[in-house]
Amino acid sequence: MGGDGIGPEVTRQAVKVLRALEKKGLKLELSEHLVGGAAYDQLGHPLPEQTLEAARTADAILFGAEGGFQYETLPRGLRPGDALLSLRKELDLFANYRPVITFKELAGASSFKAHIIDNLDLLLIRELTSDLYFGEPRGVHIEQGMRVGINTMRYTEFEIARIVRAGFEAARMRNRRLCSVDKANVLESMELWRTVAEEVGQEYPDVELSHLYIDAAAMALARNPKQFDVIVTGNLFGDILSDEASMLTGSIGMLPSSSLNAKGKGLYEPVHGCAPDIAGQDIANPLGSILSVALLLRQGAHLPTAAISVENAVRRVLADGLRTADIFEPGCIRVGTEDMGDAVVNALLG
Structure with missing residues (x-):
């Protein structure tokens, strides 16, 4: 469920990572469904019944983002944000886990002093x-x-x-x-x-x-x-x-999250919103979405080794100096959304 704004862009990179793991033996079945403003535009509702049913039957849900300025005057129940609230309620996803971990390579990207966030x-x-x-x-x-x-x-x-x-x-x-x-x-x-x-x-x-x-x-x-x-x-x-x-981590684009119900079924998404002002420009940070895949592997699929391999791939890419615009520092290499996703895949497979 890529959703709106930068949601589809960053989710594509997360799916690339999952596909790369297939080459390493991971078995998975993926299906894509409309949600949020994209669903409203095409089907007249932000959470169509077919999307909700797919969410009910899936083992895990990878979510992008929802929203957009053009939808803010719609009646309650038809706004993109109502889709995510409904998914949480319908699936009883009551527990939201948001790990806050600083990468040493991004110490300079945070607005906080290094000693405050070091090894957080x-x-x-x-x-x-x-x-x-x-x-x-x-x-x-x-x-x-x-x-x-x-x-x-x-x-x-x-x-x-x-x-x-x-x-x-x-x-x-x-x-x-x-x-x-x-x-x-x-x-x-x-x-x-x-x-x-x-x-x-x-x-x-x-x-x-x-x-x-x-x-x-x-x-x-x-x-x-x-x-x-x-x-x-x-x-x-x-x-x-x-x-x-x-x-604390340097950018909201770095934070993953998972939302679980009592049976352990989860929805996995980056913390950031849809950011319509930068959508389609290939500048969004996909690492929050990619790290959400790591949470999916750890909490949803119970594959901690695969989760660690994704996290280590992200660390290697950052250590190599690659940065999207939100975490860019002088001396680093600025890359776009697609190139950052490709770099993580290459690090994962290499």
């Missing part, structure tokens, strides 16, 4: 199917002759417990430190979040649990990101923190 490796886990994005009531209506916009931050203890448990399980596989981010001092829904996090934490005595308010967490992420191992938070706060975290 943290994992941000975002709840993805509740919160303000899905809570009811919502909408815009008239009260006393004035327009009022309403969105509801709503969480059940079940929703909180399962995402916090995902955080504990991930921390247990890493450095055993979990920071839960909320706004419990002013929001009742987040007060419940903190209470449930403490309750679930009793099941994981081997993992250190800490708490931060979202404003303090945003500051701490910029000031000393290496203090974190795993961060777990709600839908809205996770959306904000993950974009902030992308700048």
Whole structure:
């Protein structure tokens, strides 16, 4: 599902990597489906039934991006972004994993000082199917002759417990430190979040649990990101923190993500959006999409060796000095989207 804007361009490079792995013995069946604005333009809906059915039956979904300025005035339910929200809800993709790892070769591309981000490796886990994005009531209506916009931050203890448990399980596989981010001092829904996090934490005595308010967490992420191992938070706060975290790595184009349900089925996509202003110019960074393939191999296909081979290929390309425009530095070699994808494939097969 390439979707809109730069989505098809970067997804093509990720598919190249999968095809290269076929030559090394990986067995896969790929099918492509319309989604987002592209689907609306051709079929009148951003998530056609045939696309949704393909997503339901697939073992894993590789997603590009959705959106575009021309769709922003469409009714709710027909906007490209509604397709992704619907996929998350329909497939119950409640746990969004966003690894934030700095490549030493890109230390100069980040706006942060080198000692702040050197050897950074943290994992941000975002709840993805509740919160303000899905809570009811919502909408815009008239009260006393004035327009009022309403969105509801709503969480059940079940929703909180399962995402916090995902955080504990991930921390247990890493450095055993979990920071839960909320706004419990002013929001009742987040007060419940903190209470449930403490309750679930009793099941994981081997993992250190800490708490931060979202404003303090945003500051701490910029000031000393290496203090974190795993961060777990709600839908809205996770959306904000993950974009902030992308700048630690040098570019939002570098960040992959996976969204999993309770059965381990996942949707894999780069964190960046559709970037319509640069679409079709062969300048988008495909590494976030390619690294999403690595997540697909590790989490979806349970092929950690293949995942590592993709990640190592990306490292070799960066070590060779190849850079797309967003991570370019003097002394490096500027390449386009297609050439960066080809370089990763060559490194993978070489």
